[in-house]
Amino acid sequence: MMSSRDQSGSDASGRWQSADDDRDYDQDEVISTRWVEETRRYREPIGGWWWLALFLVPAILALLGLAVGGDKDTSAGKSPTSSSSSASGSGSASGSATSGNGTTGGTSSVKLASAPFAVSRTGNDVTVTAEAPDQASADALVAAVEGALPDANVISKVTTVAGSTAPDAAALGASVKALAGLGDFGLGYDLKSLTAVGKAADDAAKKSAADALPAAWPKGANPAINISVGDDAGASCGTLGDAIKVAMASTKVTFGTGSAALAGDSHAVLDKVAALVKGCAGVKLAVTGYTDKSGNAADNLKLSEARAQSVADYLAKAGIDKASMTVSGKGDADPIADNTWPAAAANRRVKITVVK
Incomplete structure (x- = not known):
């Protein structure tokens, strides 16, 4: 036989008896009380973790966007990438x-x-x-x-x-x-x-x-x-x-978009540079590559170095001593134009300096 604490039900007057505490409640009052208790949970102030997520998620998405590729030409149908040297x-x-x-x-x-x-x-x-x-x-x-x-x-x-x-x-x-x-x-x-x-x-x-x-x-x-x-x-x-x-x-010395391969009339102007240099014995050259600011900074640094190396390799084939050239890349440093399209194309360049 169950004790009164193990039972629940309604009496003859229709009042509901709780099995939890032996007290009688009107059924409507119990439902209302439970609704208040449940909804109170959703009206509590937003905690610290919610605010942290609100700021972190957009920041993470932005970083993911920057991490994809380097030195991209954002204009539709604009290729190859132009380099003002x-x-x-x-x-x-x-x-x-x-x-x-x-x-x-x-x-x-x-x-x-x-x-x-x-x-x-x-x-x-x-x-x-x-x-x-x-x-x-x-x-x-x-x-x-x-x-x-x-x-x-x-x-x-x-x-x-x-x-x-x-x-x-x-x-x-x-x-x-x-x-x-x-x-x-x-x-x-x-x-x-x-x-x-x-x-x-x-x-x-x-x-x-x-x-x-x-x-x-x-x-x-x-x-x-x-x-x-x-x-x-x-x-x-x-x-x-x-x-x-x-x-x-x-x-202009030009490259394919995101590429270190010489394009356009690059070979013609580098032939002219080689002819000028070969007339001066003992000349030392610094060949420095640059990119615009789009893309990932680490990728842009590598791309600028690769572009400078492409120019130096071509000059070497044209008769310039490899030992007379130093090659480096500076990524998106030292811009000579705004980093907005179409002006940013000028920042994708190679610079040749005569070293004293």
């Missing part, structure tokens, strides 16, 4: 100092264009390389150069890129006119500095060009002017670094 000259100097080779100027504090540009003369051929937002702007650049050198054969490599900013046509024409008395010359802008190289017949011709060129550009352009006098090898090698800079501003 640069080099600093053995005769270059910052500020207003003037070297024995006639170098003045340094880094530009104003933006002269949204992409590298260059004008170079070899014999009677003058090549213009730049980007312009439309055909009218492109034609204006070519016309400015033709006006400065009316007897030259001007070759246009100006491309139209919607949204781009072309160099000022009047300034470009005035610069070419300032350098016209030098014979062969080069003028290049690599988004960091405007550089002019050339050979003058005498000191007077060198001074005339060096005085006129800065006046063609806005204050802050601070062009680096490296003009040698005479045709001897020593004078030419004194401007080697800046000559490489101008060459690489005129033709």
Whole structure:
């Protein structure tokens, strides 16, 4: 026989008897009480672990996104990856100092264009390389150069890129006119500095060009002017670094997206660099690769090193002593343009520096 603590049920009046504590409750009151107890659990304040998860989950997802790949071209259908390459000259100097080779100027504090540009003369051929937002702007650049050198054969490599900013046509024409008395010359802008190289017949011709060129550009352009006098090898090698800079501003070294394989016209400009270097005995080169800021930093560092190695390997095949080159990568360090599309493409570059 069960005791009263083992039983439960209702009495004749319909009141429910609890088997837990021998007390009688109205059934509706019991249901209401249990509902209050159950719902009270869900009304309790959110604990510390919930707040921690609220902040950690988005952060983990963001890190996973950054960890996938490196140096990606985020634009649809934009391949290969473009690299704006640069080099600093053995005769270059910052500020207003003037070297024995006639170098003045340094880094530009104003933006002269949204992409590298260059004008170079070899014999009677003058090549213009730049980007312009439309055909009218492109034609204006070519016309400015033709006006400065009316007897030259001007070759246009100006491309139209919607949204781009072309160099000022009047300034470009005035610069070419300032350098016209030098014979062969080069003028290049690599988004960091405007550089002019050339050979003058005498000191007077060198001074005339060096005085006129800065006046063609806005204050802050601070062009680096490296003009040698005479045709001897020593004078030419004194401007080697800046000559490489101008060459690489005129033709971009490009790579496939996320790749270290050379693409586009990279081989042609590196052949030109090799020819310049081979004329100067004992020259040492530093080849440095860079990427943009997209992707994982560790992957970008490896990719920048691989791209620099690709350039050094090609120069070695072209006749440059491997032992004369040091190769390194700096990942996304030292950007020369914004790390937003399409400007970020300029940060994917290789830099060749003449080491003193």
